[in-house]
Amino acid sequence: MAQAAAVAKPPAPPRRRRASATPRRLPYLLIAPAALLMLGFIAYPVVSVFYYSLQHYNPTKPWRNGFAGFDNFVHAFTEDPLFWDTLVFSAKWVIVEVSLQLLFGLALALIVNQTFVGRALGRALVFSPWAVSGVLTSAIWVLLYNSQTGITRYLADMGIGEYGTSWLSDTSTVFSAAIVADLWRGVPFFAILILADLQSISKDLYEAAEVDGASRVRQFVHITLPHLKDAIILSTLLRAVWEFNNVDLLYTLTGGGPAGVTTTLPLYIANTSVDAHNFGYASALTTVAFVILLFCSMVYLRLSKFGGESK
Amino acid sequence: MITKDAERTVPVTSAPAAEEPPQRPGKVHRAWDEVPRWHIYLPLSIYLVFTLVPFYWILLFALRKPGSTSLVPWPVTFEHFEKVWNERSFGTYFQNSVLVGVVTLLMTTLVALAGGYALARFDFKIKRGFMLALLCSQFVPGALLLVPLFQIFAELQMINSLGSVILAETVFQLPLSIILISNFIKNVPYSLEEAAWVDGCNRFTAFRVVVLPLLRPGLIAVGSFAFVHSWNHFLFALMFLSNQEKQTIPVGLNTLLSADSVDLGALAAGGIIAAVPVVIVFAFIQKWLITGFSAGAVKG
Numbered sequence: 370m371a372q373a374a375a376v377a378k379p380p381a382p383p384r385r386r387r388a389s390a391t392p393r394r395l396p397y398l399l400i401a402p403a404a405l406l407m408l409g410f411i412a413y414p415v416v417s418v419f420y421y422s423l424q425h426y427n428p429t430k431p432w433r434n435g436f437a438g439f440d441n442f443v444h445a446f447t448e449d450p451l452f453w454d455t456l457v458f459s460a461k462w463v464i465v466e467v468s469l470q471l472l473f474g475l476a477l478a479l480i481v482n483q484t485f486v487g488r489a490l491g492r493a494l495v496f497s498p499w500a501v502s503g504v505l506t507s508a509i510w511v512l513l514y515n516s517q518t519g520i521t522r523y524l525a526d527m528g529i530g531e532y533g534t535s536w537l538s539d540t541s542t543v544f545s546a547a548i549v550a551d552l553w554r555g556v557p558f559f560a561i562l563i564l565a566d567l568q569s570i571s572k573d574l575y576e577a578a579e580v581d582g583a584s585r586v587r588q589f590v591h592i593t594l595p596h597l598k599d600a601i602i603l604s605t606l607l608r609a610v611w612e613f614n615n616v617d618l619l620y621t622l623t624g625g626g627p628a629g630v631t632t633t634l635p636l637y638i639a640n641t642s643v644d645a646h647n648f649g650y651a652s653a654l655t656t657v658a659f660v661i662l663l664f665c666s667m668v669y670l671r672l673s674k675f676g677g678e679s680k
Numbered sequence: 681m682i683t684k685d686a687e688r689t690v691p692v693t694s695a696p697a698a699e700e701p702p703q704r705p706g707k708v709h710r711a712w713d714e715v716p717r718w719h720i721y722l723p724l725s726i727y728l729v730f731t732l733v734p735f736y737w738i739l740l741f742a743l744r745k746p747g748s749t750s751l752v753p754w755p756v757t758f759e760h761f762e763k764v765w766n767e768r769s770f771g772t773y774f775q776n777s778v779l780v781g782v783v784t785l786l787m788t789t790l791v792a793l794a795g796g797y798a799l800a801r802f803d804f805k806i807k808r809g810f811m812l813a814l815l816c817s818q819f820v821p822g823a824l825l826l827v828p829l830f831q832i833f834a835e836l837q838m839i840n841s842l843g844s845v846i847l848a849e850t851v852f853q854l855p856l857s858i859i860l861i862s863n864f865i866k867n868v869p870y871s872l873e874e875a876a877w878v879d880g881c882n883r884f885t886a887f888r889v890v891v892l893p894l895l896r897p898g899l900i901a902v903g904s905f906a907f908v909h910s911w912n913h914f915l916f917a918l919m920f921l922s923n924q925e926k927q928t929i930p931v932g933l934n935t936l937l938s939a940d941s942v943d944l945g946a947l948a949a950g951g952i953i954a955a956v957p958v959v960i961v962f963a964f965i966q967k968w969l970i971t972g973f974s975a976g977a978v979k980g
Contacts, residue, residue: 403794412813418828516742
């Protein structure tokens with residue numbers, strides 16, 4: 370690198386007029402702190418995960434440690450039913466969660482974009498769960514779902530459901546219960562992003578459409594939605610990646626249970642590495658998760674033609 | 681409200697479009713103004729109930745006497761708070777979390793400001809590569825890098841020091857922060873800076889005097905993001921800090937959650953202590969947040 374730069378230097382001097390007031394090294398100096406931090410704490414760990422994925426590495430079973438080739442991957446795909454279960458649950462979790470969040474988020478943004486009395490307060494209130502963390506969300510919903518003193522008790526008193534059941538420890542209700550808890554803080558995320566973009570739509574467009582006699586539905590379909598497209602695509606992707614990767618909520622709300630039915634792939638990986646110390650296998654699973662994420666994101670961006678005409 | 685109803689009766693088609701009197705600025709476009717009130721208030725109220733009942737529930741458990749099943753927290757008691765703050769060391773956790781949050785905020789904003797400026801204002805050889813790296817890093821799950829990160833911090837002798845958590849939080853906040861800030865800077869006309877150079881400012885002064893003030897909404901959005909994230913995030917602290925005196929609030933909450941017999945009052949009080957700073961930050965920045973996003977996140 371250094372040599373190449375030195376060789377390239379001599380014929381360069383008058384190349385860039387615009388930046389003549391500044392030394393050419395400035396942009397590199399400016400990105401250096403960020404680049405170094407990311408190299409050390411993201412790139413290097415990623416590489417070491419790839420490296421460990423090809424190793425048997427388990428501090429509690431040192432006699433097996435060493436080069437494994439693709440053993441870990443073969444084991445995951447052919448011998449480990451838990452891997453497939455967690456993969457399927459991850460997909461289900463991300464798809465249901467993100468599409469519901471998008472739907473409700475869009476509706477919420479359209480509502481609080483209107484002028485109405487108490488709008489500022491209304492916005493602040495409906496957006497407030499966005500700031501609440503995974504662990505805190507879990508704490509709140511554990512209180513709500515508590516079988517003895519939670520909302521179930523009061524619903525049972527009103528004749529809905531039965532007293533004494535805990536929605537978090539029943540395999541038939543735990544998925545919906547977790548989804549609702551996560552919706553509670555996820556919908557405001559979408560609403561905020563979409564509202565921000567709604568406000569950048571020029572009012573003239575609507576006035577012109579109004580003059581032309583376009584109905585509100587047509588205005589929504591032909592003005593609002595196309596304008597929101599990029600924001601929706603980007604926030605959906607970010608949220609999907611985030612929902613897939615995030616372990617805070619499920620780790621603390623259900624712990625992956627009951628009977629493992631709410632264990633996502635990342636949660637399974639965390640258990641494999643932290644509890645079972647099987648770092649080699651966990652690294653292989655991490656690699657698979659990373660590839661899946663990257664692949665899905667690329668397909669998604671391609672299918673949705675992100676950025677389309679503008680750039 | 682009354683004036684709006686009066687306006688609405690004016691037939692739109694009666695005047696040619698060009699001659700129409702200008703709308704009051706700041707008013708939302710007409711078409712959506714005609715949404716019936718109940719179309720706004722009914723769904724909003726339903727959503728408000730969904731949003732607020734959980735908050736009410738946690739307040740209820742935190743404020744009412746242990747063992748009470750009343751739906752109104754009366755008489756109010758603060759014994760859960762005292763217990764959590766003193767016996768469950770939430771006082772210490774709180775200090776640690778504030779330290780982590782504030783230092784992460786400062787580091788993220790500074791480093792991202794430098795990087796964002798470089799991306800917004802310069803063309804350089806590795807620019808595309810750098811931007812690609814920023815984008816790709818969004819797919820790297822922080823939780824899955826726990827093991828290598830743990831090894832790195834062990835090498836650096838930073839296990840059990842808040843520095844490890846601060847560094848990890850900062851690094852994982854950086855990519856998005858840089859992208860956001862560079863978009864904010866792109867929205868500031870370059871000619872403003874050039875004019876300042878002509879007036880004799882150097883690049884740094886020009887940036888400080890001309891660009892920085894215009895970046896305020898963006899910086900507030902990015903900084904508060906970093907603060908809220910590091911305040912809430914829990915896995916890094918759980919993994920890198922084994923010493924209880926070094927722990928942060930979310931880990932304290934998790935301890936309460938995973939206890940054999942969950943003390944619901946303590947859990948609720950701890951949850952409120954965890955929420956208060958974030959809610960304050962959030963209430964304060966909300967105005968800037970929306971404008972910040974619409975300027976930065978979306979037009980990228």
